[in-house]
Every structure is written in C-alpha cells, then in structure tokens.
Amino acid sequence: xxxxxxxxxxxxxxxxxxxxxxxxxxxxxxxxxxxxxxxxxxxxxxxxxxxxxxxxxxxxxxxxxxxxxxxxxxxxxxxxxxxxxxxxxxxxxxxxxxxxxxxxxxxxxxxxxxxxxxxxxxxxxxxxxxxxxxxxxxxxxxxxxxxxxxxxxxxxxxxxxxxxxxxxxxxxxxxxxxxxx
Numbered sequence: 001x002x003x004x005x006x007x008x009x010x011x012x013x014x015x016x017x018x019x020x021x022x023x024x025x026x027x028x029x030x031x032x033x034x035x036x037x038x039x040x041x042x043x044x045x046x047x048x049x050x051x052x053x054x055x056x057x058x059x060x061x062x063x064x065x066x067x068x069x070x071x072x073x074x075x076x077x078x079x080x081x082x083x084x085x086x087x088x089x090x091x092x093x094x095x096x097x098x099x100x101x102x103x104x105x106x107x108x109x110x111x112x113x114x115x116x117x118x119x120x121x122x123x124x125x126x127x128x129x130x131x132x133x134x135x136x137x138x139x140x141x142x143x144x145x146x147x148x149x150x151x152x153x154x155x156x157x158x159x160x161x162x163x164x165x166x167x168x169x170x171x172x173x174x175x176x177x178x179x180x181x
Contacts, residue, residue, distance in 0.1 A: 039066040041074070043180035045155070049169035055083040056169040060097065060176070070103040078115065082167070093119040093167060095134075106148040111141040111155055119167045137161030139174055152179045 040063070047058040057080060064074025075098040083090040095117035102110045116136035141157025157174045159165055165172040 040064075041066065041072065041150075041180055043178055044076075045176040045178040047080075047174075047176050051169045053084045054169045055081075057081050058093075058176075062097070062099070064099075064101075072101040072103075074099050074101075078117065080117075080167075082169075091120050093117045101143075107145045109143045109145065109150075109153075111139070111143050111157060113139040113141075113157070115139055115159075115164070117164065117167060121163060121166065135161060135163040135167070137164035141174065143178075150180060152177070154178075 042061075042063045044059060044061040046060075047056070049056045058078060059080075060076055060078035062074050062076025064072050066072050075096065077096050078094065080093045081091075082093070095115065097113055097115040099111060099113040101112075104110060114136060116134060118132060118134050120130050120132050121135070137159040138161075139157045139159045141155050143153050143155035145151070145153040155176045155178065159168065159172050159174050162172075168174060
C-alpha cells in the first residue's frame with residue numbers, strides 16, 4: 001500500500017485594477033485607554049438658605065471615582081459665607097470633605113460623609129469672645145438623582161456634631177443640590 005502526501009500553496013490576486021482601500025477613515029482604537037477616564041466624576045454641590053435672618057451660602061466642588069457600578073468614593077473642598085448666625089456674626093467657613101455613595105437603584109442613593117470646617121464659634125468661657133477653630137462631623141443622608149446618569153441630585157442628611165450644627169442654617173439637618181460636569 002502506498003501513501004502519498006502533498007502540500008499546495010495558492011495566492012489570490014485581484015483582477016480589478018486601481019482599487020484601493022481607504023486606510024485614513026478607519027478609526028483605530030487608542031493604544032491604551034485608562035479605565036479611570038470612564039469612572040472619574042467631577043462636580044459641585046450648593047446649599048443656600050434664608051432662614052430667620054440667617055443668610056447662608058455654600059459651594060463644595062469635588063472629584064469622585066466609581067469603584068463599582070453602585071459605589072462611588074470622593075473628596076473635595078468647601079467654602080461658605082454666612083450673616084447673622086444667632087451670635088450676630090458674619091464671615092466665611094472653609095474646609096474639606098470625603099464621602100462614600102451607594103446607589104440604591106437608578107435614582108436613589110445613600111450618602112456617608114466626613115466634613116471638616118474652620119468656622120468662627122462662640123468662646124467657651126463667660127467672658128471669652130468668638131474664636132475660629134476646626135470642627136468635623138459625620139453626615140449621613142439620602143439622595144435622589146434627577147436621572148440614572150446622576151447629572152443632578154438633591155441630598156438631605158443629618159450631622160450629629162452640635163458644634164458643626166451651630167454653623168448650619170438648619171442645625172443638624174443638612175441639604176445640598178448637586179451637579180456633575
């Protein structure tokens with residue numbers, strides 16, 4: 001019995017003369033696309049109040065990162081202007097904050113934050129005047145976004161630290177309106 005083996009090679013050549021491929025309009029994927037760009041979020045939160053002669057306005061820009069689809073972590077700075085906070089004071093507060101958000105669906109989320117501010121607070125003694133000092137408070141809250149993309153939202157929370165609450169127009173109740181850009 002005889003066994004034979006063979007090898008064949010062929011090449012196809014196109015007979016259509018002058019046909020060219022447009023290599024300029026083909027979109028090539030980037031060499032390296034960092035996942036950070038899709039998960040990075042920046043925005044700001046606002047708070048404004050006219051309550052019982054207390055004028056208060058706050059702005060809090062932040063940057064955040066989506067760790068997983070429902071979880072976001074972030075940090076930012078904050079500054080506020082106030083007039084008539086019960087002690088007849090007016091001035092500025094400034095500070096920083098860090099937060100963690102957990103989406104509860106498409107538009108609702110839980111919010112946990114630690115916010116520190118430098119504010120003018122009443123002195124501790126009978127004859128002492130107001131003094132500027134740092135205070136910090138955790139803030140726990142619930143928020144509702146306008147849409148699933150979290151482009152804008154409303155947040156209401158609770159701050160248990162009484163020194164921090166004395167710097168806020170509604171005391172321990174904190175609310176904010178936020179947007180991303």
